[in-house]
Structures are given as structure tokens and as C-alpha cells.
Amino acid sequence: MKSVIQFLVILATLAGMVILSFFSKSMDEGNASASMYYGILAILIISAFILLFRWDKRRIQKEELELRQRVDARVRVALNSKHPVEFYARPSQFVFLVFIFILSLGSIYLGVYLLSDLPSTEWLLGAAFLSGGILFSIASIALGIRLIGRPVIRLDLRGVKHFRFGFIPWSEVTDVFLQTVVIKGNQVFSLRVATINKSIYLARLPRWLRVFHKLEPGGLSLPLPLSEEDARVVDGVAKGYANHAGAPTIEQKISRRVVDEISSIQTSQQRIKRLHKLMTETSGEFEKRRQEISRINMLYSVILILGVIAIFVRAWVKSK
Known part of the structure; x- marks a missing residue:
């Protein structure tokens, strides 16, 4: 929902900029009817902005209240039962680790390329890319192994x-x-x-x-x-x-x-x-x-x- 609202805000902003440019052009040309038309559209867009932000604010408050209620209920159940509670990583975390691993492979490739292409006196840059890629690839693999099927x-x-x-x-x-x-x-x-x-x-x-x-x-x-x-x-x-x-x-x-x-x-x-x-x-x-x-x-x-x-x-x- 947050992404949808951000997209609507971007579209409304672009539409507002276009309408304002047409409004300024019609004012310069002395076209009163067109100026009134574009002015009404600008007012409608501003009103839509206000309504959108008010609705989004109420939505956030409602979601926050519902989230607190769910959290309080789960905490009460856990504390009353006094049993061990385990939490596992969300799926997006593994997607992020795969992304980091791919970037690390790219860094290793770039480091090897620079070390083989640059003169021996300029090895520092290639070594930095190579060592950084190796470090992050090992870290992402080790973290993935620790999280797959195991509680955080x-x-x-x-x-x-x-x-x-x-x-x-x-x-x-x-x-x-x-x-x-x-x-x-x-x-x-x-x-x-x-x-x-x-x-x-x-x-x-x-x-x-x-x-x-x-x-x-x-x-x-x-x-x-x-x-x-x-x-x-x-x-x-x-x-x-x-x-x-x-x-x-x-x-x-x-x-x-x-x-x-x-x-x-x-x-x-x-x-x-x-x-x-x-x-x-x-x-x-x-x-x-x-x-x-x-x-x-x-x-x-x-x-x-x-x-x-x-x-x-x-x-x-x-x-x-």
C-alpha cells in the first residue's frame, strides 16, 4: 500500500506541474476560459492531495493500532504459557543474501580483472575489490547457512x-x-x-x-x-x-x-x-x-x- 501511495503522489505531482505550465501559458495568451479550466484542475489536484494524505494518515493509525493489538496478544500468550518461543527469518532476507552474494561475485571478477590489467605498482584498487568480494561472499554464505531452517x-x-x-x-x-x-x-x-x-x-x-x-x-x-x-x-x-x-x-x-x-x-x-x-x-x-x-x-x-x-x-x- 505504501508503494501504491508513493506512486500516486508522483503521478499527481507530475500532473500538477503539467497543468501549472498550461495555466501559465493560457494566462500569457489571455485565454480566460482555458485559464479557468486549468485552475479548476489544479484545485482538484490539490484537494486530492489533501484527501490522500488524510486518508493515508488514518490508514497508518489504524494499522498501527491493529499491529499493537496483535503484538500484545502474542506477547500475552507467550508469557502466560512460559514456553520457549522461536522466531525465523523472513523470506526476503534470503533474497537479500542472494543479491549480496551476486554483487560479491561481481566484485571478485572486477578485482581479478584490475589486478591482471593494471601495473604492479597500482595493485591496491584491485586488491580492495577482490578482498571485499571474498569477504562479503563468505559472510553471505555463512549467514545463509546459519538461518536456513534455524531460528534467528x-x-x-x-x-x-x-x-x-x-x-x-x-x-x-x-x-x-x-x-x-x-x-x-x-x-x-x-x-x-x-x-x-x-x-x-x-x-x-x-x-x-x-x-x-x-x-x-x-x-x-x-x-x-x-x-x-x-x-x-x-x-x-x-x-x-x-x-x-x-x-x-x-x-x-x-x-x-x-x-x-x-x-x-x-x-x-x-x-x-x-x-x-x-x-x-x-x-x-x-x-x-x-x-x-x-x-x-x-x-x-x-x-x-x-x-x-x-x-x-x-x-x-x-x-x-
Whole structure:
């Protein structure tokens, strides 16, 4: 539906530009009837824009409400049953891995071609394409093998088991929340899990991947190649199981702090005032934490984009 609406907006924009050009032309020629006709069409298009955006806003609100209801229902069922819950990768993730693998093969071919064509003193560009292609092809194959027929994440009363980091007991977890990053209109989800000893779980990663995760603040980033609904269910179930197991998470500590402080206040008016203040302070802490993570992700994206641009600029310069 989102793609259809975007397509309609593009068509309406193009139609509006054409009508405005005809309107300006008819005004210059002094053709009043044509000017009125094109003016009415422009008003109709603007009205259609307004109605489309209002309808889309209501549609998004309705879908969000329905999604929350489905997520809440699934989380309640999982927490009430107290059985292990497994989540599997969505099919589009495997299509993406195949696409990355094909691009990697192209990078390997280009690297071999440059190494064989360029002089020995200019081997750096070809080596970069070759090594990058080999690295991404191996990573895509390894990731595909781990995800085919296997759960991305498994949650139970003992802890969380992720396909990349292995098993993490709730007794080690000090914070857990869902992080959402929008890349070109697509949502990418990861479960942020802070642990008492982060190095234990980083040691389970390959060396080349370990470097990137060491730079990330806020603990471990567990990728979730899932649908939005499944990712939200993972977040709800993870927090529920963590609370049930008595994990020393930030939310648990804040809840105890709020209860202790509120219970020590005598009057109800003072309690409400103090509760509002604590909620404001807590929201500020969570927002600050998410902003730090967003800045790191933005830095990674900028470095990656600049690196790709530098490689292509160098290739273009050497071809002259």
C-alpha cells in the first residue's frame, strides 16, 4: 500500500506541474476560459492531495493500532504459557543474501580483472575489490547457512539464544530493548542487550565482525531479520522473561526506585508530582541512550559511503 501511495503522489505531482505550465501559458495568451479550466484542475489536484494524505494518515493509525493489538496478544500468550518461543527469518532476507552474494561475485571478477590489467605498482584498487568480494561472499554464505531452517532468536525463562551470539542468560542481562533503524524506507531491527561482561559474547564472533561490535555503545546488538510484528513480539517477550527471571535490567532498577520513592511520600499530590518528575528523568535517560546509538550508526554509514565513493573515484581517475 505504501508503494501504491508513493506512486500516486508522483503521478499527481507530475500532473500538477503539467497543468501549472498550461495555466501559465493560457494566462500569457489571455485565454480566460482555458485559464479557468486549468485552475479548476489544479484545485482538484490539490484537494486530492489533501484527501490522500488524510486518508493515508488514518490508514497508518489504524494499522498501527491493529499491529499493537496483535503484538500484545502474542506477547500475552507467550508469557502466560512460559514456553520457549522461536522466531525465523523472513523470506526476503534470503533474497537479500542472494543479491549480496551476486554483487560479491561481481566484485571478485572486477578485482581479478584490475589486478591482471593494471601495473604492479597500482595493485591496491584491485586488491580492495577482490578482498571485499571474498569477504562479503563468505559472510553471505555463512549467514545463509546459519538461518536456513534455524531460528534467528529463541527466548525462554533461562535466557535468549541468538544465531550470532549464542546463549545469553537473563542473569547476565542489564538492559534490553528494541532498536529500529530506517534505511531507504526499510526498517531494520535489532535487539539491544547490555550484559555484565560483554567480552564473553564478543569472543564468539569472527574477528572481522568483532571489531565493529566493540565500537558500539549500549551492549550487544542482536540483528533481527524479522517482520516488524515479530520484532516487536521479540521485544515484549524478552522484557517479560527478563522481568520474570529477575534480571538486573535498567527498567527493573528504575521501577524499584520509583516504588521506593513514591512509597516514602505522604500526600497523594506530592506523589503525583514526584512521579511526573521521575517519568521525565527516565524518558530523558532512554532518549539520550538511543541518540548515542543513532550517532554511532550514522558514523558507520558515512564511513561506508565515503569509502565506496573513494574507491569509484580512484577507479575513474586511473581509467583516464
